[in-house]
């Protein structure tokens with residue numbers, strides 16, 4: 001019934017969940033049977049049947065108050081202990097900064113590396129996420145890890161988890177955040193420590209053996225640009241198509257016309273609202289300043305030049 005228990009905390013969460021479920025089931029069945037049994041036993045048999053006057057029954061009243069109280073206190077104590085444990089990350093946790101934006105997840109690692117929609121972590125090590133939203137409220141949810149926390153603008157929230165085995169798990173956004181909320185998904189990739197170190201080092205450097213345009217194509221996919229900009233044809237997904245975007249005259253929303261050169265592309269990536277193409281609503285794209293570095297922007301421009 002439950003997703004696989006993928007984190008060290010999952011077993012405890014499931015145990016409490018199952019306890020509440022089983023207790024509820026026992027009470028549901030017991031009360032249902034009692035209702036039917038008493039309804040039949042004390043049914044009206046003749047017109048002279050009169051219900052006796054009962055003012056109270058101490059034994060019964062104490063019993064039906066104390067038993068639920070004990071059950072509720074068990075659930076409270078157990079839940080509180082689990083909550084404290086999940087709210088307090090171990091001191092030696094590996095910290096990753098998370099920025100949620102409509103509609104993607106950005107992960108910033110201690111060495112300055114950034115990944116989009118893919119959180120890479122080492123196995124068997126507590127991972128602490130410090131999360132913040134750059135627009136509306138989102139919510140970080142990994143069912144396999146039993147981890148869920150709202151991600152808010154102007155305030156940090158955090159979660160932590162530890163994964164005992166390498167593998168992958170799906171990240172969902174579980175707070176309705178607009179048009180593409182249901183597509184705001186990602187994955188956690190759990191590596192061995194060695195593999196993780198290699199990933200961190202490699203993804204931070206530029207692979208000179210790959211032509212810039214090919215690196216650019218990979219970036220455009222990885223950073224989710226193609227979710228809004230077509231690279232296939234002239235169709236409009238959300239924003240203008242990338243096909244034939246370079247070296248044209250483009251009319252902007254304010255009536256001016258610009259040439260779509262390198263500077264235009266760079267400006268559009270770093271400050272998208274400064275030059276909205278005529279006929280488009282604007283406001284959908286956010287700045288990639290601090291996410292894409294100069295090298296990456298150059299690579300993307302080289303790639304766009306190949307899309308004629």
Ligand code: CUA
Nearest residue numbers: 138173175177
């Ligand atoms: Cu972000 Cu729903």
